[in-house]
Structures are given as structure tokens and as C-alpha cells.
Amino acid sequence: MKKFNIAIIGLGGQGIITMGTVMKNAALSSDLRDVSGSERRGGAQREGYVETFVKYIFYENRSEMSDPRKNMHSPMIESGGANALISLEPLETLRGIRYLNGNSTVIFNMTPYIPVSVRMNKTEYPEISFIVSELEKITENIFYYDFDKISIENFNSLTQKNIVALGALFAKTDIPIHTSAIEKILASGKGAKDNLRAFDIGLKL
Amino acid sequence: MGKGNLFVNGIDADKAIVLGNEAIARGALEAGIGYASMYPGTPASEIIAVLDKNKKYIENLYTEFSLNEHISLHGAIGASWSGIRSLCAMKNVGLNVASEPAQFLAYTGVKAGLVLAIGSDPGAPSSSNEQDDRWYSLHTFMPVLEPSNIQEAKDFTKNSFDVSEEFSFGIVVMAPSRLCHNAGTLYFGDLRDRSNIKGNFKKDPENYLNLFGMAVKNHAKFLERSELLKKFLAKSDFNKIINGGRSKTGFISSGVIYAHLMEALDVLGVDDHKILKLGFTFPLSEELFKEFFKGLDEILIIEEAEGFLEFQIKKIAYELGFKGRIYGKEFFKRTGELTLDGVMTGISRFLEKPLPAYFDFAVRKDKELSGKLPQRSGTFCIGCPHRATFYSILKAVGFSNANGKERDVVIAGDIGCYTLGLLPPYSAMDFLTCMNAGLGIGQAISIFDKKKKVIALVGDSTFYHSGIPVLINAVRNNADVLYIILDNSWTAMTGHQGTPSTQKDAFGIATGNAINLKDLVKTLGVSYIKSIDPNSVRRFASQIKSALKEPGVKVLIAKRECVLQEIRRNKILKKNENGISGTGESLYEIQKNRCVKCNECFTELACPAIILKKGVQGEENYYYIDPASCVKCGVCYEVCPNSAIRKVEFDLRPEFKLIEKKIDEELSEVPANI
Numbered sequence A: 001m002k003k004f005n006i007a008i009i010g011l012g013g014q015g016i017i018t019m020g021t022v023m024k025n026a027a028l029s030s031d032l033r034d035v036s037g038s039e040r041r042g043g044a045q046r047e048g049y050v051e052t053f054v055k056y057i058f059y060e061n062r063s064e065m066s067d068p069r070k071n072m073h074s075p076m077i078e079s080g081g082a083n084a085l086i087s088l089e090p091l092e093t094l095r096g097i098r099y100l101n102g103n104s105t106v107i108f109n110m111t112p113y114i115p116v117s118v119r120m121n122k123t124e125y126p127e128i129s130f131i132v133s134e135l136e137k138i139t140e141n142i143f144y145y146d147f148d149k150i151s152i153e154n155f156n157s158l159t160q161k162n163i164v165a166l167g168a169l170f171a172k173t174d175i176p177i178h179t180s181a182i183e184k185i186l187a188s189g190k191g192a193k194d195n196l197r198a199f200d201i202g203l204k205l
Numbered sequence B: 001m002g003k004g005n006l007f008v009n010g011i012d013a014d015k016a017i018v019l020g021n022e023a024i025a026r027g028a029l030e031a032g033i034g035y036a037s038m039y040p041g042t043p044a045s046e047i048i049a050v051l052d053k054n055k056k057y058i059e060n061l062y063t064e065f066s067l068n069e070h071i072s073l074h075g076a077i078g079a080s081w082s083g084i085r086s087l088c089a090m091k092n093v094g095l096n097v098a099s100e101p102a103q104f105l106a107y108t109g110v111k112a113g114l115v116l117a118i119g120s121d122p123g124a125p126s127s128s129n130e131q132d133d134r135w136y137s138l139h140t141f142m143p144v145l146e147p148s149n150i151q152e153a154k155d156f157t158k159n160s161f162d163v164s165e166e167f168s169f170g171i172v173v174m175a176p177s178r179l180c181h182n183a184g185t186l187y188f189g190d191l192r193d194r195s196n197i198k199g200n201f202k203k204d205p206e207n208y209l210n211l212f213g214m215a216v217k218n219h220a221k222f223l224e225r226s227e228l229l230k231k232f233l234a235k236s237d238f239n240k241i242i243n244g245g246r247s248k249t250g251f252i253s254s255g256v257i258y259a260h261l262m263e264a265l266d267v268l269g270v271d272d273h274k275i276l277k278l279g280f281t282f283p284l285s286e287e288l289f290k291e292f293f294k295g296l297d298e299i300l301i302i303e304e305a306e307g308f309l310e311f312q313i314k315k316i317a318y319e320l321g322f323k324g325r326i327y328g329k330e331f332f333k334r335t336g337e338l339t340l341d342g343v344m345t346g347i348s349r350f351l352e353k354p355l356p357a358y359f360d361f362a363v364r365k366d367k368e369l370s371g372k373l374p375q376r377s378g379t380f381c382i383g384c385p386h387r388a389t390f391y392s393i394l395k396a397v398g399f400s401n402a403n404g405k406e407r408d409v410v411i412a413g414d415i416g417c418y419t420l421g422l423l424p425p426y427s428a429m430d431f432l433t434c435m436n437a438g439l440g441i442g443q444a445i446s447i448f449d450k451k452k453k454v455i456a457l458v459g460d461s462t463f464y465h466s467g468i469p470v471l472i473n474a475v476r477n478n479a480d481v482l483y484i485i486l487d488n489s490w491t492a493m494t495g496h497q498g499t500p501s502t503q504k505d506a507f508g509i510a511t512g513n514a515i516n517l518k519d520l521v522k523t524l525g526v527s528y529i530k531s532i533d534p535n536s537v538r539r540f541a542s543q544i545k546s547a548l549k550e551p552g553v554k555v556l557i558a559k560r561e562c563v564l565q566e567i568r569r570n571k572i573l574k575k576n577e578n579g580i581s582g583t584g585e586s587l588y589e590i591q592k593n594r595c596v597k598c599n600e601c602f603t604e605l606a607c608p609a610i611i612l613k614k615g616v617q618g619e620e621n622y623y624y625i626d627p628a629s630c631v632k633c634g635v636c637y638e639v640c641p642n643s644a645i646r647k648v649e650f651d652l653r654p655e656f657k658l659i660e661k662k663i664d665e666e667l668s669e670v671p672a673n674i
């Protein structure tokens, strides 16, 4: 049995849950594959922290699939247990640090959304360089882009930033899912044309 | 019936990615339910929402968003007694409201199967407490079933209808938010034929007339039925024993915590122990435990909260004369969510087996950092009328965050989107507990502390839920309270279910029977009552000031529809008119040269569409309205004391196009809470 764990984090309204759903649907094409992962929706008002996990499970054979010691999976990822972390908000990346280990890949978005505490002058928003240096203490595989800007430049809209980030995930990690599986799902959903293009832009980053 | 989708039509061997809540609903559908109801509440809302949304494709299905949980469970009982399999859903605290029907259900029994699906909320991310509803069953005697994953959520729910009918109990299916909002693979089963779902209430006075000696008789009958159920559970597939190797230590767990346990054992490389997986966690069968205890001299119970299983199992062990040790809460915390991390740590301590190095490192790193990061909390949506309401209230009675001095007005909070007003920058609530506690507690404070004025807040959905008697009580007993009803016409936080205030649905179709809230309040005996648009913040603030000077119960209705619904409807209507937008376009803009950075709009009103922009080339930082986010509610325009914000009417700026798309995105992920 092999596993590949992805933590996706960001804020309510950024399309985090959609990303998770697209990725999970990509697991359906094989019978020896399972997928689990909870979403943190509660507390997901505007600008609140949201996270969703995608855990791919690859069974070696049928008997493993029916083994009760193998076929039950937590909806959560343990500390240090993520193969990849995608964060759509820079500061939140640091809150996701708990999922990282030395081999994890981090992909994060550079556009900040300023929390109320900073607005009220109670705390300061960390610089991107600080975020990167904290991440570097854990892993070398760090990639960051301004997904908001990329989305606006290409689509005149913020809607596609999550799918661009999804493309980046496939470009920068050895995720054992074929890009065509994602493309098939995007092609059958709403806004297929834009989403396929966004995914491709991400793949080329 | 129409076409529908996989949720409606899926048959045996089809599979899909579904939410835990949807899996519960699908299980009930496969079992042939004809009735489904709830009062919306996170994390359970999608259970009934998905059925309601699809009912046009489903033959003979009645759905209802009831006014409260008490009504909802009674409805399910009525359907059951009419021979209709019924599903009632609620969040954990909903059972407090429905506890009365729940207490009677064992006495009277059911006719057709009845399932009560409860979404619990450990860690309380969307609730005002983290109660473990399983404890109720020690006196309601309702059997409790805990699925561990998506597949079990469907299968257990489906099969529990048979158990309900055979033993004449309503069955509780418990799912914590981690399962409700887990999305994963579900294999469908076959659907029952729905054409013959027809009600027929057969009189059964012996069971249904529950009083005096008859109640005592019914009491004896359900105790007997509970014993029969235990016999059944000793052998049923709902509970499972996994045999171990040579270890004399056994583990017991249930639900999502069992899923954490299995993953933790896998990560720690432990596979030698006998494991009891409980599907039904009430009642527990002594016979099953006799079997499990064999060959063990040590047991660890892995569960959340105060230890419902441990409480029961220690008693059974004593009665069976088990000589070994039983552990539980020594290794797992009683408060907050028990996470995968928590289970791993507990197992590692218990087995004295070290945690993987990467795990320890990540935990340490997180501890180091977390204290240093700016906190982030949710806030009202951009353009939300509640923001205007809180701004107006604080304008009238004083911002506590501005000067740190205590307000001499007590603000009573209540449950709904507006609960967010207790967070900074507003910090505008002095207490918050359960539905309609605000006015009830506020009334007594107004009687005993004459020095302080009391403002009690309530939303329309919460008011209709159980606020009417509270208001009558306040009026009858001469309370001195300003009661502000924030009427946004929707139960917005849980995904926009209608309330009796809803006049038009999202498609613009009139509901026909909306209640006139002002008339209703008048009928309840309130003489001081005014309805006001909260977005007119200056008028609203002065209205609050003058109302506070009056004696008795005063009611202000802050009436403005939830902005998300308004935008959604406008979009739909616009689409239907082939994209022709009739109105001239406008934009709100901060004029840099006039703005003196007084912070009125930025920190006091704190609309997230107003942002601080970095000045370029030595220029100072300045406030800016992000046109991609602003929904043009105009409140900031009214708030600015320096007339620095202006409304610009104009044709098409390139950035203007963003507005609509941004909203599209926001609507695709409507937040769900409380």
C-alpha cells in the first residue's frame, strides 16, 4: 500500500474545496485506489481559515483492500505527513507548516489577505522572505507564485487561481496521478475551457 | 420523474466522490425514506439539503426545513407512525431542543424505521459547545450507531432502518464534523422501489397513549426491547473483532476515532493487537465483551470527549469479572477534537513506542511558530448588512476597542451569522450561549442592574426558532431591553435555507406566505417598534440612541436581505434576460487627497474590500477600495466623516469586469456555519 497526502489550505472563498473535489474525483478511475480527506468548513466565513486534505491510497492487490488493518483511513493528515502542501495565502502557509517534512513540496500564493488583527495594528504581516526562510528550515522544495496575478492577467478574474495552483502541483511534485485524469474532470465540469487553460498554465510554471 | 444525477439514480456498483453528509442521505434514500427534515445546523446541514435540492427527481419524498429541532423530530415521528420511513437531522446542540420527543420515542416506539442523524462538533469550530450527545442515550435509550468512513455512513444508515423497525427504537447515527465533511469514495447500493411509499396511520393506543400506568408499562417494554437488541448486537456485523497476534493488550474504538486509530497503528508499525470496532456504541452487549476480553489482560479505549465508552465498559468488565486493567482517558484528552495526532501520541505513550522523527520535528516546528503568527478570524462577507448593524450599534454606544474603557451597555449575543460580531474589530457581545439565550438572560440583567442598558440581538431564523415566547415573556414582565432583530430573510450561515421572513427565493419567485415580522411583533404586545435599513448607518445609530432612552421592551428590526442571496438572484435574473444589464454602472472610490486616514472605514467599519495599498516612489501608503471585491453597498460612503469617498458613475473600466467574476467565485463556496 502506498499513500500520497496533500494538504490544501487558504481562506474561505478561494476555491480550496473545489480543488480538493477535483483531485478526489481523479482517483475514481482505478479500483485499487481509494481517497479520503476532510474539509474544515466550519469557521469558514469570509476570510476564515479553510483546509482540505486529499489522501490517495494505492493498494497492491485486492486482498489488501479487504484487510481491515489496511483499508480504513483517517480523514486527517498527521503532523509532518504531507507529501505536498498548497497554500493560497502566504501567511497561512506558515500555519500549514505542521504538515511538512524534509521531503515535502510546498507551493504557495504570494497575494496576501490582511487579517483583522493586522488591520487593527495589533500585529504585523510577515514578509515573504520570512515565510520562505521558515519553510527552508524544513524542506528545499519551495515554489511560490502570484496566482492572483496570473489568474487576473489570463482570465480577467480571480476564479482560476486555484486551478493554476493545481497545475503547479502536478508540475512540481511526483504525484502519482496522471494529469489526463484531472483534465478529464475539468473538461466535464463548469467553465471547462478556462479551467483546462488554467491547469495548463500551472503545468508550465 | 426527471433525470437527476448519480446521487438520485446511482445503482449498485456505481461510485462517486461524496461528502459524509451526502452518504448518510443516500443511505436513507436507499432505505426508501419518504420523510426528511431538519433545522439547519453545521456540520449536519447537507444531510437534508442534498435531499431537498434533489427532491424534484425523487418520487414520493417529503422534505422540510422545520422551524426548530423539536418540531422536526416530532414530524419524523408522525411520518413513522404513518408507516413512512423517516430521517431527521440536526447538529449536536439540536438534541437539547429535541430532547423532549427523544425522551418519549423509546416509550411509544416507532412504526416505520426512524433515523436521527446528528452532526457533532468536537473542538466546536461551528458551535457554542462540544457536547457529546451519546450520553443522552443512557436515559433516552435510543441506540447509537457510529460510522467510521464514507462507505459506512451510507451502509450503516441504510441498515439501521431495519434495526429501527425490528426493535422499535429511533436510531441515532452520530457523525462528527470530520465525517460530515469528509469527502471520499462511495460505492452505491440499489434503491428501493419508491412508487408504493404511502402513509397509513394505524391507531395503536397501547403504545401511543403514553401516560399514567400505560407509560409505566411502556417503560418496561422498552427495557425489554433494549435487552433483545443487545442479543442481536452480540452477533451483528455492525460490531467487529479483529484478532491480534500474541499481544495481551486490546484496543477498543468507534467512529472516526477508529479510523484515526487504524492509521496511527499503520504509521507506528503496530499490528499485533486484538481490536474491537464498535458500530453500535449504545447499547453494548455483554456477550460481545466476554468474547473480546478472552486472552487479554489490558485494554485501551480510544475515544473523544469525556469517555462514554469507558464509562459503560468498566461496568460491564466489573460484572463479567474481568481481571485485567482498563485504560482510556489517561491517554486521550477530554476536551477539543481528538485528532489523528492526538491518537498517535496517546498510542505511542501507552505502548511506549516512539513517534516517527518527522512527526516530532513537525510538532516542534509548529509550536515554535504558531505563537508568532497573526491570528486570523472570519468576518462578515463584503456588503453584509450585519456589518452595518454592528457599526451602528457601536456608533451609538461606543467602540470598546477604540479607548479600552468599558461600555455601560450590555450587548447580549445570539446564534447566527451575526455571532461574528463578537470578534474583533467589533467585539460587540458580552455573552453568547445558546439559541435565544440573549433576550432571556438580558431580561434578568435589565431587572437587576438598573445602571446598565441592555441590547439583545437575534436573527430572524433564530427568532422564529424559539424566540417568540422569550419576547412575550420579556414584554409581560416589563423587561427594559432594546431587542434588535437582524432580519436578513435567510438562515444564511448554514447555506441559505428559507425562514418565515423569506419573501422571494433565489430565483426571484415569491414564497407567497412570508410573515410580516413587524405585525407579528406588534401582536406580541410590543408598542415601540421600528423597521429600519441597517445600511443607513447614521439614521440607525441615532435610532438606537433614542430607543435606549425609552422604558420597556423596544424592538428595532434591521431589515435587509443577505447580500449573497441578493447578488445571486440578480445574477440569475440577469442571465435570464440574456445578459442585458439594465442599470448604469457605478463605483466607490477613496480620493487620496481628501482621505486623512482617520480609520473610520478601515478599522471601525472594517469592510474587507477597503485595503491598505503600498505607495509607490516615496508616496505614502493609502486606503483603496478594491473594485474586484466591492459590492457597492455604499456604507463606507456614508461612514466617512471627511467626504473622501465618492460614488463614480461610469461606463466600463477594465477592472470593472472583475467584480462579477469575483462574486461568482464567492458564491461557488458559500460558507456554512453554526
Ligand code: SF4
Pocket: B382, B383, B588, B607, B608, B609, B610, B625, B629, B630, B631, B632, B633, B634, B635, B636, B637
Ligand atoms: S461600498 Fe464600501 S462598504 Fe460597501 S462593499 Fe464597497 S467598499 Fe465595502
Ligand code: SF4
Pocket: B590, B594, B595, B596, B597, B598, B599, B600, B601, B602, B623, B639, B640, B641, B642, B643, B644, B645
Ligand atoms: S473614513 Fe474617509 S477619511 Fe477616514 S480613512 Fe476612510 S476614506 Fe479616509
